[in-house]
Amino acid sequence: MKSDMDYTSSTVQFTYDLKDNVLFRKDAQNLINELSIQQLNTLANVSLLDIRLSTANVVEPHYHQNATELIFCISGSVTVSLINPFTHELRHFPITPGQVTNVPQGWWHYLVATMDNTHLLAIFNAPIPEFILGSDILRLTPSNIMAHTYCLDEKKVQEALAPIKKPVIIGPPNDCKQQPPRKPEIHVRLADTSPQHQVAPQGDYNYTHEYPGFSFNPYQVQD
Structure with a gap:
């Protein structure tokens, strides 16, 4: 196997502690550590994110322009949702410890934790995951542009988006001030909402979680 790495060099790296490279930290229960070739120079074409989430926290909608993502659940549970660009379906894949979901390169997706202490590894076939x-x-x-393109009220667009002043990454932000408090229900709408195109959750899981005053169901479809 040919490699440009000089494995006799004193700078060659074989080990790294992920907690030394925090990509994003919302709080002690919701954070992401990153490992790429920038931290471990022997990695070549692989990188990963070490993700920890608590219930109803969301790794925001995004896509990776340079890599496929394999999401492995270590503990807890998470629903991985993605839009299939070929069928225009929004698909939901609940995974629990030992299970994986694969997100092809460039596909729009997001993750919603359905249990506290959820721990995931997101593995990429690229030296540095881009998003x-x-x-x-x-x-x-x-x-x-938003208002004109989609025939929206510009003032309402400005008001709605004004709180987003920086990347969210894990939402909702700690300074979220929705009044009155909203139930953390994840509403989704398929590109085609006719009954024959609605995709049921995969597997025999019950992911409706009851909490004081509200229930959380990541599969609820908005009317």
């Missing part, structure tokens, strides 16, 4: 975030698309596209 384009939904929050960046929303905050960096001029509101007048």
